[in-house]
Amino acid sequence: MKASLWTQDLGKSFRLHLQGGIRIPVLEHVDFAVAPGECVALSGPSGAGKSTLMRCLYGNYGAEAGRIHLMHDGAAVELTGADARAMREIRRQTLGYVSQFLRVIPRIGALDIVAEPLIARGAAPELARTRAESLLLQLNLPRRLHHLPPATFSGGEQQRVNLARGFAPGYPILLLDEPTASLDAANREVVIALIAEAKAAGTAIIGIFHDVEVRDRVADRLFEVLPIQDAA
Amino acid sequence: MSAPLLEAEGLRLRFGAVVALDSVAIDVHPGEVVAIVGESGSGKSTLLRVLAGQMRPDAGQVTYRAPDGTPHPVHDMGEAALRRLMRTDWGFVHQHARDGLRMGVSAGGNVGERLMAVGARHYGNIRGEAAEWLRRVEIDPARIDHLPRTFSGGMQQRLQIARTLVTRPRLVFMDEPTGGLDVSVQARLLDLIRALVADLGIAVLLVTHDIAAARLLAHRIMVMRHGQVVEHGLTDRVLDDPQHPYTQLLVSSVLAA
Numbered sequence: 001m002k003a004s005l006w007t008q009d010l011g012k013s014f015r016l017h018l019q020g021g022i023r024i025p026v027l028e029h030v031d032f033a034v035a036p037g038e039c040v041a042l043s044g045p046s047g048a049g050k051s052t053l054m055r056c057l058y059g060n061y062g063a064e065a066g067r068i069h070l071m072h073d074g075a076a077v078e079l080t081g082a083d084a085r086a087m088r089e090i091r092r093q094t095l096g097y098v099s100q101f102l103r104v105i106p107r108i109g110a111l112d113i114v115a116e117p118l119i120a121r122g123a124a125p126e127l128a129r130t131r132a133e134s135l136l137l138q139l140n141l142p143r144r145l146h147h148l149p150p151a152t153f154s155g156g157e158q159q160r161v162n163l164a165r166g167f168a169p170g171y172p173i174l175l176l177d178e179p180t181a182s183l184d185a186a187n188r189e190v191v192i193a194l195i196a197e198a199k200a201a202g203t204a205i206i207g208i209f210h211d212v213e214v215r216d217r218v219a220d221r222l223f224e225v226l227p228i229q230d231a232a
Numbered sequence: 233m234s235a236p237l238l239e240a241e242g243l244r245l246r247f248g249a250v251v252a253l254d255s256v257a258i259d260v261h262p263g264e265v266v267a268i269v270g271e272s273g274s275g276k277s278t279l280l281r282v283l284a285g286q287m288r289p290d291a292g293q294v295t296y297r298a299p300d301g302t303p304h305p306v307h308d309m310g311e312a313a314l315r316r317l318m319r320t321d322w323g324f325v326h327q328h329a330r331d332g333l334r335m336g337v338s339a340g341g342n343v344g345e346r347l348m349a350v351g352a353r354h355y356g357n358i359r360g361e362a363a364e365w366l367r368r369v370e371i372d373p374a375r376i377d378h379l380p381r382t383f384s385g386g387m388q389q390r391l392q393i394a395r396t397l398v399t400r401p402r403l404v405f406m407d408e409p410t411g412g413l414d415v416s417v418q419a420r421l422l423d424l425i426r427a428l429v430a431d432l433g434i435a436v437l438l439v440t441h442d443i444a445a446a447r448l449l450a451h452r453i454m455v456m457r458h459g460q461v462v463e464h465g466l467t468d469r470v471l472d473d474p475q476h477p478y479t480q481l482l483v484s485s486v487l488a489a
Contacts, residue, residue, distance in 0.1 A: 017477035018484060059466065061473040084452045084466040085261060105448065107423045 004071050004173050004204035005057065006033035011065030012049070012056055025228050026052045030066070032223045036172070039195060039205040041219035048227045050208045054175050057206065058097045059087045070094065070173060092120050097175040098166035102150060102158040109147040110136065114164040121169055128168075135164040139190050155182045167194050174198060176207040180214050192217055235297055236261050237403050237435050240283060243292035245459075252278045253289060254459040260403065263433040267450035267467070269440060269482070275459040276439045277407055283437060284324060284405045285314045296321075299402070319349045323396035327408040329388035333380050333395065339366060340376035342395045350399050365394040369424060386417035390424065397428055404429075406438045410445055422448055443486045447471055455479045 010030040015023045026049040034040045042050040055061040057068060059079055068079040072094045082090065091097075096117075105113065114132035119125055136146055139160040145153065150161050159182050166174060176195075180188045188211070195205060195218045209215035215222075236259040245253040252275045260266050268276045281287040283294055285306040294306040296317070306314070318324065326332040333342050343362040344352075352358050363373040369390035371383075380388050389409065396404060409425065410418040422445055429436055429449070440446055446453055447467060454464040455478065463476040474480045 014473075015475075017480050055472070060468050062465075062469055062475070084469075085264070087466050087469075088451060105423070105426075106419045 002035070002071075003033040003069075004036050005069065005206070007031060007057075007066060007068050009066035010053075010056065010063055010068060012052055012061060013064055027056070027225075028065075028228055030225070034173075034204045034206055036202045036204050037199050038220050039199055039207060039218050041215045041222050042206065042208050042225050043215075043222045044225035045227060048225045050225045051177055053225055054097070054177050054206065054208065058095065058175055059091070060097075092117070094171060095173050095175070096166050096169060096171035098162055098177065098179055100159075100178045100181060102162040102165075104149065104151045104158070106151065107149055110141065110150050110153075110161045111146040113150065113161060114168050117165060117169045131168055132164065135168055136161070138194075139164055140187055156184065156187070159183060160187060163191060163194070167198065170198070170201060171203065173204045174206075176205060176209075178208055178210060180209065180211050188214060234262050235301070238283060238294065238296050238437070240294040241292060243279070243282060243289045243294070245278060245282065245287070245289045251275075251459045253282065253292075256292070256456075256459070256461055258283070258454065258461075260435050260437055262402065262435055264452065265429060265436040265438060265450045267438045267440060267446035267453045268456060269443060269446050269453060270456035271441055271482075274456040276441075276456045278459075279456065280405055280407055280437060280439045284322070285309065285317075296403075319346070320399065321402045323399070323401040323404040325392055325396050325404060325406040325409050327411045329380070329385070329392045332392040333388065335379065335381050338377045338379060339371065339383070339391055342380065342391060343398050346395055346399050361398065362394075365398050366391075368428065369394040370420070384417075386413055386421060389413060389417075389421055393421075393425065393428070397432065397434070400432055401434060403435045403437070406436060406440075408440055408442075409438070410440070410442060418442075418445070425449060443471065443483065455482065 007030050010027060012027040013023050013025040015021060030053060042053060044050055052061060056063045063080045069076050070079060072090050077090065111129060111132050114136060115128040118128035118131060133146060141157060141160050150158050163179055180191050183191065192214060199205060239259045241257040243253045243256040256279060268279060270276045278287065282289050288307050296304045296306050298304060324332065340359060340362040343365050344358040347358050347361060363376055366373045366376060371387055371390055380391055383391065410421055413421065426449055438449060450467045452465065453467045453470045454461050455470065455476065457478045463470055463474065463479045470479060471483055474483050
């Protein structure tokens with residue numbers, strides 16, 4: 001099957017100019033692919049670069065070497081050479097990312113935060129809000145919280161808002177960084193169901209799951225990210 | 233993909249021995265918010281004035297594309313045409329509200345005046361729209377006949393936003409719009425600008441030294457230092473994975489609340 005997203009020889013290091021220009025290599029020669037309807041879990045010890053890989057795929061970090069390709073609007077696009085406007089368009093239509101923490105926007109209520117990416121993709125505002133509301137309810141966020149800005153929410157509540165926002169648009173490719181980290185058992189089940197539903201709809205999912213039980217239930221296979229050995 | 237609204241290349245400007253702009257290129261597309269960040273003296277405000285046609289560069293060209301697609305070299309347009317542009321397709325939000333408002337004219341008059349400048353004549357409609365815009369920028373419409381000098385700094389700034397956006401310009405220049413305001417007032421203003429700009433699909437060139445404001449508002453970011461653009465790109469990429477030593481310093485200097 002043709003992949004939704006694939007990398008070729010992807011590499012990433014960080015040069016810290018304020019620390020004497022020290023270079024920290026994090027990823028080298030990463031080659032992997034994910035197909036529509038497939039969930040690939042990134043595995044490997046903490047600090048190995050799983051989140052860095054995820055951020056490179058989202059364009060949040062600039063890849064330093066290699067290539068990232070994805071299917072966008074029916075054609076293969078290369079991400080590392082995409083300019084800012086192209087990247088925004090890819091994120092709007094194709095590529096979703098649920099980070100570990102919700103970036104709170106002052107004064108915007110939870111419902112509008114979830115509906116925003118749907119509206120950006122052209123959904124009618126009422127339909128977007130209806131979908132947002134049903135997702136928030138599915139994730140057990142009570143109605144009385146929907147119109148409040150999530151700044152005062154608990155970590156778990158914020159994460160559920162973040163998850164609703166990520167799942168709402170039905171992106172063809174979805175990146176999930178620890179989606180169940182601060183959730184209770186009931187909400188973990190909801191997330192597992194959402195992932196299964198998205199896979200059935202053809203979404204390609206790349207995830208980091210520290211919860212092995214969740215991982216084993218949603219992932220079709222593992223991709224191991226190993227720490228780079230210090231060149232001594 | 234759309235053609236840029238505003239495009240500049242090879243901009244150079246010196247003030248005596250000081251290089252204010254050194255080979256600066258920039259483009260802004262319809263509906264795009266671009267932040268120009270850097271510290272005082274980096275040349276960011278000078279760049280804004282050059283782009284808005286208020287200052288002539290020593291070299292380089294700024295081109296504005298009219299709604300019909302015709303490119304206009306901004307510095308060859310003549311003062312009258314530029315003034316007309318500033319009343320219609322463009323807007324300018326100054327750091328100090330009193331530079332953008334007429335302090336001797338009522339709040340409603342400040343907003344209505346811009347509408348009249350683009351041809352509105354019906355008094356009732358103008359007043360109605362002015363009241364609606366006061367509401368949109370969270371000023372009690374009951375204060376429509378009050379003078380701006382009776383307003384707080386934050387209200388004056390919101391009034392300036394209303395006055396600028398009422399004619400739905402295609403491109404708005406903003407020079408440190410939150411500078412000089414209390415932090416709590418800044419957050420409200422930023423959020424208001426964010427919502428209005430997204431609603432109206434306006435392109436914005438925002439000069440700020442406030443990295444958090446740039447992150448909240450801008451799609452793209454340009455980092456300036458000593459008159460040069462040292463780094464530019466997608467906002468979250470530049471701020472989360474800065475490459476240039478100066479950008480790394482700038483980002484690491486932000487205090488997390």
